[in-house]
Amino acid sequence: MAAASAAATTDFIAACRQSLGQFADELQDALVYLDEGAGEAFHFMGGLPFFLQFGVRSVCSLENARPYDSANTWNAASDGPLQKMIIITSRLLSDSHRYILRCLRMHCNVQLLTIFSSVSEDAHATFPGTPLGTDAYAEYKNLLLQDFDTVSGTDPAHDQIVHDPKGEENIALAEVIQSQPEVNPQEHKESPLWAPESNEDRDSRAASEKKKSPTIQVYYIPLILCPLTPKIFVLPSGAAIAEAPLLDSPDYSLGPGLPGIDIGVPIDGEEHIPPGAILLAFFLQHLGSQLDLKFEVFTLGRLARAVGKFMIELPNLPEGGGHTKRPAGLVIIDRSLDLITPSCHGDSLVDQMFFCLPRRTRKDAPIHPVPVGAAANFISTPVVHAPVDVRVPSEQFIFLEEKGQVSISLEDPLCPLSPKVEQDRRESRQEMPEDSKCSKSFSNLQAANFSGNMNNLLGGSLSCAWEFNAFDRLDLLFGKGAKDGAMLIRKWLQDAVRQEKLDLPRKTRLGAVTVSELQSLVKALSAVPKAAIRNMTLIQIARAAIMTLHASCSLRWEAFRSVESILMLSARDCIENLALQIRDLINHSIQHTSSKSHQQHATLAPSQKASLLSLRDSLTVAIVAYALAGKCDLRLTSADSPFTWDEEYSLKEAVLNVILGSPQGISLGFLKGLEDALEERWKKAELESSLKADSSPVKHNERSDDWTDDQWEGWDEAEEEGSEAEEFGDMQLKLEVRDRLEEVFKILHRVAAARNRLALSEKLQSPDDLSSSLGLHKGLIYKLMSLIARKADVSGLEHHSSTVGRIFKSGLGRFGLGQVKPKVGDQKVLLLFVIGGFNAVEVREAREALASAPGGIELLFGGTTLLTPDHMYDLMLGSCRSS
Secondary structure, eight states: OHHHHHHTSOOHHHHHHHHHHTTHHHHTTOEEEEOHHHHHHHHHHTHHHHHHTTTOSEEEESTTOOGGGGGOOOOTTOOSOOOEEEEEESSOHHHHHHHHHHHHHHTTTOSEEEEEESSOHHHHHHSTTOSOOTTHHHHHHHHHHHHHHHSTTSOGGGOOEEEOTTSSOEEEHHHHHHHSOOOOGGGGTTOTTOOOOOHHHHHHHHHHHHHHSOEEEEEEOOOOSEEEETTEEEOOTTSHHHHSOOOSOGGGOSOTTSOOOOOSOOOOSGGGSOHHHHHHHHHHHHHHHHTTEEEEEEEESHHHHHHHHHHHTSOOOOOOTTOOOEEEEEEEEEGGGOOHHHHSOOSOHHHHHHHHSOBOOOSSOOOOOOOOGGGGGSOOOOOOOOOSOBOOTTOOOEEEEETTEEEEEOSOTTSOOOHHHHHHHHHHHHTSOTTOHHHHHHTTOSOOOOOHHHHHHHOOSSOOTTOTTHHHHHHHHHTSOHHHHHHHHHHHHHHHHHHTTOOOSSOOOSSSOOHHHHHHHHHHHHTSHHHHHHTHHHHHHHHHHHHHHSHHHHHHHHHHHHHHHHHHHHHHHOTHHHHHHHHHHHHHGGGOOSOSOHHHHHTOOGGGGGGGOOHHHHHHHHHHHHHHHHHHOTTOOTTOOSSOHHHHHHHHHHHHHHHHHSSOSTTSSTTTTOHHHHHHHHHHHHHHHHHHHHSOOOOGGGOOTTSOHHHHHHHHHHHHHHHHHHHHHHHHHHHHHHHHHHHHHHHHHHHHHTTTTOOOOHHHHOSOOBOTTTOOBOOHHHHHHHHHHTTOOOTTOEEEOOHHHHHHHHTGGGGTOOOOOOOGGGOSEEEEEEETOBOHHHHHHHHHHHTTSTTOOEEEEEESOBOOHHHHHHHHTTTOOOO
16 A cells, blocks of 8 residues: 555656656657756756757757757767757747747758647637637648748848847847848849749749758647656746736736735636736646646635636546546645745745855846737736756866766866876766666767856756756755754765765764855765765755855845844734834945955844845835734725835835935846936945045135136036036936835835735634744745644635536536535645745745644645745836836
8 A cells, every 4th residue: 555655646857757758759869949948947857868868969049049059969879960850948839939930940951840839729829919829739830831931042040039129029030031122133134143033943943942841740748847846846937837927907916926916806707817827727737637636626816716717617638548537636826815924034944045046047038929909908027037946156067078978077177187086087987887877868978068058058056867866855955944954964965975985074063054064074075076976966955055054145044034033023012113123124224235244244233133134135024014014904905004104204215315325226126227327326426425535624714816706606606507407317316216116115005905805714814923932924825734734614715616516516416416515635635836936934834734634645836936035026126117
C-alpha cells in the first residue's frame, strides 16, 4: 500500500518532462528556439541536459535569433544541413508572429517547421482582440505561409526587430519592406541587372519558390510552467498568461497584476472577464488533465469565482488512453484578500533569498494586443513580473570543452587553474559513471562556448538541472523558517564533507548559523573539483544563503521585520498610531544612506533601524499599515481612508518633502517621466548648499565702490526675473508630484478596503489575527487550511458544480437522487492556486496547518508568481500613473 501511495503522488517536474517527451521524434536533430517564457520554464524542467537527451542540434533564443544559430551544433550526429526547426512559444501566436516569421526567413531552407504553443486553440479563440478563431492553429499556419511567401524576395539579413520611437510596440522590418514603393521596370530597362521574365522563367521561379516553402505544423504543448519543486510551481514571467492583466474595472484595481478588490457585485458575462482570467481558466483545465486529476473547484474571491465559473463551463477535454483520474480539490484564491502576508518580511530563508539576490533580467518588454470592440473595456496594460530564477553573482560556472566532453569549473574565470587542480579535474571527469545522466547529456556537446544570451536564457542559481535531488532540497527549504533553513543547509554541507571523506573545517557551534561557518564548509567542498562537481547544487544553495545572511542584506531585512512587528502590535490598540509611525518612518528615510558600515548598522537600537530604510521601503511598509488599518474598520469603501484628513495630509507632505529634498525618487516607479526634472532640482539644491557653506557672509558696508546704485538695481531686476521663472518651474514640478501621490494614496485606500467583503467564519473574520505576545501575523491561507484540515465549513468558499452535478441538483434531486455537496477537507489531493502570486511563508504555513489533517492531504501549491515585498510594491504603487 505504501508503494502504491507513493506512486500516486503528483510531481510537477516529472509531469512537465513527460509532456515534452511525447514529442521526442520531432525534437530529434532539430534546431530549437525558445521564447522568453518557454526558456524560463524549461530551465526548471531540466535545462540543457534535459533537451540534449532528445538529440537536438542546439537550443537558442527566439527573440534573439541569428542566422548563424544553425552552425552551432551540439549534437555529433547533427552534422548535416539543417532540415528541422522547432519553435516553442509561451505567448499568443499573434504576439510571437514577428519573431517566428523572422526566424523562418533566416533559415529559409528548413523543410519542416513545428510550432508548439502553450496557449490552446480554444484560448486563442476566446481571448479578446486576437485575429484567430476556433480553428486557430490551422488559420495561423496559413497566415504564416502567406506572409513568408510575401516577404520571401527580401533579404533576410536585413530583417531585424526594430523599435518605434514611442517604444510602444516592436515591429518587424519585413512589414516596413512591404510598405516601400515597388521598383518601376521602365526606369531600369537600361540596367543589365534587370530584364523582363519569360513565361518559362516565371514558371521555373514559381516552382522553385514553391519547393522552398516549408511544411508547417502547429501543436499545443501543455505544462509550460516553472516547477520550483515537485510540489510548487509558478507561471513563467514572459508567458502570455502571466503578462495578461487581471483587471475588469479601473475603479477598484490594485494594479494590472493583481485581482481587483471585491465590490460585492459578481463578474457576470464572458465579455467582462479580464484577459488574464480567461487564459488562467484554460490553463487550470489542461493542468488537471495532464496530471490525471479530476478537480472539484472551490473559489474564494471575486475574480476567483469568475475563473471557477468560466472553467467548469468549458467543454470537457478528451480522456487519455486508459488513464484513471484521481479526484482532487482545486482551491482558487484572490491575492487581494490578503495583502499583508506578501508585503511583510516574514520568517523564511527562501523569501530572503528571492528578496536579496538579483534576478535574471528580462530582455524584451511585455507585448500584448490591445483589445478592440467589446473588449475595449478591459485594462490592456501588460503585467511585468520578475523572472523566478535568481542569480548568485559571487560565482561563475564556465563550460570548458576538452576532447569532446565538457567539464565545469567552479573557479573564477580570471584566475587560471593550477596544474594540480587541472589534473584533479580531468580525473574527476574520467571517474564519472558512464551511465550517469550528467555524463550522457554532456557527451552530446561539441561546442560549449555558451554566449551570454543563452546563459541568461537557461541559466539559474538555486538549482542545477543535472543534480536531481536539488529540487527536493529546495522543497524542504520552503517548509522551514530562516533559522531552521540555515541550520539545514549547514547539516547538508557537513554530511557532504563527510561523504567526500574531507576534514571538517572546525567544530560546529550550537545556535545560529554564521556566515563564516558556511563559507568554510563551502571552501572545503570546492577545494576538490571531484567533490565540487558532485555537490554543485548544494554549493550554489549554500552560496545563496551566505549572501542572504550577510550583514548587507540581513540587517535591512531585520529592520523591516522590526518596524512591521511594531505596526502589528499598534494596530491592536489604536489605528491612529499607525499614521504617526508611518510618517516618522518617512521622515527618517531622508537620512537613509548605504555608505554606513555594517558594524555601525549592527549597533543601532531598534528605534534607530528606521534609518536603514529608504522612501521606497517606507512606502512598502505603508502598504502593511493601510491593510492593518482597513482590517480594523470594516466600514471602509475603496474611496475612503482609514485615517483622518489631517493624518493623511501630513503623510503626503512628508513623502513630498523627501522626494523634493533627496534623490530617492528615481526608484519609486510612479514618478516615471519626472526623474530628469527631479534630478536637476536635487543637483541645484546641492550646489546652492555647498556654495552657501563655502562662502562667508558679506556685510553691506563692505560693498565694492566700483558698483553704482543703478547697476545694483539692474542686478536685482535680473535676479527677480530668473527667480520667477524658477519658481514657476518648481511649482509645476510640485504639482506633478502631488498628482502622482494622489494616485498612490488611492491605491492605499483600496488596500485598506480590500478585505472588507471576506465572508469567512468568525476566526477568519476577526481583525485580531496577531499573536498574543509577539505580534506575529498569520495569513489568510494558514487560517483557511486550518479549517480545511478540521473539515469545518468555510463560509464564503464557493463550490462550482460540474454539469453533471447541476443536473443531479436541479433534476434528479427531486426523486431523491441528489448529489452530496463535496467538502474541501474530504479531498486527498489539494491544489491551491493564488491569483496574483504567493510567497514561501504561505507555503510553510499551509503545510503546517494541513499537518494535523486526519488521513493526510497531499498539498500542491501554485500561483502567478513568487512574491516579495519589493514585487508587491512594483505591482501596486510602482505602476501608478497620473490620470
